[in-house]
Amino acid sequence: MTGARTLLSTGDPNGIGPEIAVAAARAAGCAPVLVGDRAVVEWAVRVTGGTETVRGHRPGAAPEPGTLDLIDVGALPAGAHRPGTIDADAGRATLEYARTAIRAAIAGGYRAVVAAPHSETAVRAGGESFTGYPSLLAEVTGVPADRVFLLLVGGGLRIAHATLHQRLADAVAALDVDRIAAAGRALHRALGDLGVPGRIAVFGINPHAGEGGLFGDDDERVTAPAVARLRADGLPVDGPTGADVLLAANEHAGYVAAYHDQGHVPVKLLAGRTAVALSIGVGVPFCSVGHGTAFDLAGTGRADPAALVRALQTVDARREAVPA
Structure with missing residues (x-):
């Protein structure tokens, strides 16, 4: 030391x-x-x-x-x-x-x-x-409080959570463009601090990131504009894309999850109890x-x-x- x-x-x-x-x-x-x-x-x-x-x-x-x-x-x-x-x-x-x-x-x-x-x-x-x-x-x-985020790390994944300990309906209601964009910025900085800079991706809120509005307009209203804002600020970011597609490929340095289980399940599946949780932002x-x-x-x-x-x-x- x-x-x-x-x-x-x-x-x-x-x-x-x-x-x-x-x-x-x-x-x-x-x-x-x-x-x-x-x-x-x-x-x-x-x-x-x-x-x-x-x-x-x-x-x-x-x-x-x-x-x-x-x-x-x-x-x-x-x-x-x-x-x-x-x-x-x-x-x-x-x-x-x-x-x-x-x-x-x-x-x-x-x-x-x-x-x-x-x-x-x-x-x-x-x-x-x-x-x-x-x-x-x-x-x-x-x-x-809505500018401090949990970044769960383990099993080769780094997933920031735009919301955390809320019932699912409340978590979705709390999501807006500012919050997703802030989580993306915090993740980008944290990855640099951890020595693993790279492209990040934003998970869609709904299945298939809404499938063009077939499964709700949350992604058209929230995640897509947030990704556009981050790109305009010069951040290397992709999405919104379904979490299943992004995680199957696992080609990004980090991800932004919309809610607790969307980020916790994959990390804990791969890392078990060795996962660590950073507070970022x-x-x-x-x-x-x-x-x-x-x-x-x-x-x-x-x-x-x-x-x-x-x-x-x-x-x-x-x-x-x-x-x-």
Whole structure:
């Protein structure tokens, strides 16, 4: 590891997040700074069979062998650590860890933020309005929520999502030319940051991208004008074309999906639980995993950190750290 370090938010303290965070910190080779609660992280070290010492992080401090650096948030009330339980206290702590990491990255000197999995049920039980890490990143940075997008990466695919956690009817209603075009621009920039620039393509909303209006006019009204706008701006973009046709050929560096399952299904089919999820459209590089909290595995020490390791390696490979 060279240069700035990555911040690793430990996720829902009652899920597998703390365990895979300490396991990934050992394996990833980039010495991340953990962000969470000391008691929970020390517990996770023991559960995973580790011997590391957990020390309070000092900005600019170099990593040391056998040591895990931690920004101790102190967000979880005493006695509230109940592995395997969906809990409001844990939901609130999850977001406070991530907010702390994002704010530290904004202040400067860190490469990126990576977050272990959250439980939307726990977060909402804690009274937070939350639809995923991209919405939290928008809240903390002040970027409009409809300009922060999830980019799912895995199985040789990179798919940005113009909408995310909404029922399908609401997702389609939320789509407009500006939103699709913004997702395309964010994807184009992200591919450059990841070192894989190339042509992108936009999936049609309806089967066969509407088949000339036979299956609805959404693509004629929304995706086609968005693609035309991106081309006018000089971006190398194709579409709208049916997702099945584009994915069967897989000749593009990245794709824009209209809604959650249109992008998630192909990536998870090919990558399984090793998929990683980047939040794009903002200045803070942010990455999480494509799987959930696995409450049934919490506390067993058997959770696989592979996806979190890949997330850390993905942001470590990006071109630039967040500037100081």
